[in-house]
Amino acid sequence: MKDHIVISRATIDRLPVYFRCLRHIQEEGAEIISSEDLGRRVGVTPEQIRKDLASFGEFGKKGVGYYVRDLIRNIGEILGLHRNWNIAIAGVGHLGWALANYRNFISLGFNLKALFDVDPMKIGQIVNGVEVFSCEKIPQIVDEYDIHIAIITVPASNAQSIANVLVECGVKGIWNFAPIRLKVPDDVRLVSEDLSVGLSSISYYLSREYKL
Amino acid sequence: MKDHIVISRATIDRLPVYFRCLRHIQEEGAEIISSEDLGRRVGVTPEQIRKDLASFGEFGKKGVGYYVRDLIRNIGEILGLHRNWNIAIAGVGHLGWALANYRNFISLGFNLKALFDVDPMKIGQIVNGVEVFSCEKIPQIVDEYDIHIAIITVPASNAQSIANVLVECGVKGIWNFAPIRLKVPDDVRLVSEDLSVGLSSISYYLSREYKL
Numbered sequence: 001m002k003d004h005i006v007i008s009r010a011t012i013d014r015l016p017v018y019f020r021c022l023r024h025i026q027e028e029g030a031e032i033i034s035s036e037d038l039g040r041r042v043g044v045t046p047e048q049i050r051k052d053l054a055s056f057g058e059f060g061k062k063g064v065g066y067y068v069r070d071l072i073r074n075i076g077e078i079l080g081l082h083r084n085w086n087i088a089i090a091g092v093g094h095l096g097w098a099l100a101n102y103r104n105f106i107s108l109g110f111n112l113k114a115l116f117d118v119d120p121m122k123i124g125q126i127v128n129g130v131e132v133f134s135c136e137k138i139p140q141i142v143d144e145y146d147i148h149i150a151i152i153t154v155p156a157s158n159a160q161s162i163a164n165v166l167v168e169c170g171v172k173g174i175w176n177f178a179p180i181r182l183k184v185p186d187d188v189r190l191v192s193e194d195l196s197v198g199l200s201s202i203s204y205y206l207s208r209e210y211k212l
Numbered sequence: 213m214k215d216h217i218v219i220s221r222a223t224i225d226r227l228p229v230y231f232r233c234l235r236h237i238q239e240e241g242a243e244i245i246s247s248e249d250l251g252r253r254v255g256v257t258p259e260q261i262r263k264d265l266a267s268f269g270e271f272g273k274k275g276v277g278y279y280v281r282d283l284i285r286n287i288g289e290i291l292g293l294h295r296n297w298n299i300a301i302a303g304v305g306h307l308g309w310a311l312a313n314y315r316n317f318i319s320l321g322f323n324l325k326a327l328f329d330v331d332p333m334k335i336g337q338i339v340n341g342v343e344v345f346s347c348e349k350i351p352q353i354v355d356e357y358d359i360h361i362a363i364i365t366v367p368a369s370n371a372q373s374i375a376n377v378l379v380e381c382g383v384k385g386i387w388n389f390a391p392i393r394l395k396v397p398d399d400v401r402l403v404s405e406d407l408s409v410g411l412s413s414i415s416y417y418l419s420r421e422y423k424l
Binding site for chain 1: 220222224225227228229231232236239255256257260290291292293295297299305306307309310311313314315316317319320322360361363384385386387391393399401403405406407408409410411412413414415416417418419420421422
């Protein structure tokens with residue numbers, strides 16, 4: 001894999017999509033995939049796919065295509081999925097609970113180590129084998145379990161204060177589901193999830209295809 | 213707005229991201245934004261943004277930038293958010309429940325009309341003002357409430373059969389959260405959500421920045 005190269009954010013954001021699609025393709029039993037077929041499935045031009053993957057190294061074979069298993073392993077390494085990150089979820093409401101049971105995280109090598117909530121009724125509960133701790137214990141637990149990434153699913157009103165605590169404790173990655181724009185230091189990687197994006201893209205296509 | 217033009221899937225998928233970011237920018241009080249500033253915030257090059265938006269029409273003013281409010285309205289129309297789609301959620305587990313309470317859907321003009329589940333304990337319950345109906349009532353309710361888009365949050369084992377029923381009833385858009393690759397007719401717009409994509413991109417950046 002090439003190193004010390006500048007890669008556009010847009011390319012980085014497409015990699016997990018390729019990774020997800022390639023895993024589907026592998027489940028279907030295919031061993032080789034062309035940039036044309038992969039492009040059709042993820043909605044990206046073959047040129048874009050070749051460009052994206054070429055920026056990391058040589059994964060394809062001219063006239064043959066990409067070896068699915070090799071490409072999955074390579075993209076997995078590029079995405080750092082082999083690092084087995086320890087993650088925690090702050091906010092055990094319905095979304096937090098659903099994410100705690102989301103099997104794809106484990107299949108990607110993420111280790112859910114702890115859950116945090118302020119509700120005394122939830123503290124001490126075990127969700128999918130993981131304990132719910134009081135938010136007051138965040139410093140201790142983050143240190144003890146070496147938490148690298150935190151998922152924030154608390155209400156918008158508490159999201160920034162929880163993020164501040166997590167960052168102070170050394171968490172370097174924040175995945176925010178609260179509908180609010182968080183502020184974090186430059187050395188913390190923040191990704192904000194807007195669940196309405198998927199719905200918006202469906203809306204786009206339907207509004208073109210159906211003049212209801 | 214231009215019509216009858218071919219737009220790449222990649223562009224379509226970036227529009228909701230622009231839309232989301234522009235709404236943040238509007239909340240912050242800005243009336244004008246340059247493609248450079250917008251690009252920095254969404255992680256896309258200014259050239260890409262100008263190219264994406266130019267494919268729909270002229271929203272910017274050379275040397276000035278884009279008028280935030282106009283651009284939000286225009287992208288909203290492009291995405292068909294003004295169509296006020298009626299949506300339903302099949303599967304009132306934790307994720308379905310969380311989505312039923314997700315305020316961004318309403319703010320985008322989506323109308324949640326019905327929830328479906330097989331659990332007798334859940335049928336008849338009201339979640340965020342919306343009733344949970346038996347899955348057996350899908351044909352009747354989809355017709356009665358003119359449901360255009362369905363969100364599938366049932367277990368993977370039931371996802372395809374529920375999708376089949378919804379499609380038979382005339383639902384034209386499926387947003388699938390079940391970790392399975394669904395098959396739907398070509399005239400149905402399917403978007404599959406893999407919640408691990410956001411986590412993967414955080415993993416990428418951290419694995420580059422921190423040699424733990």
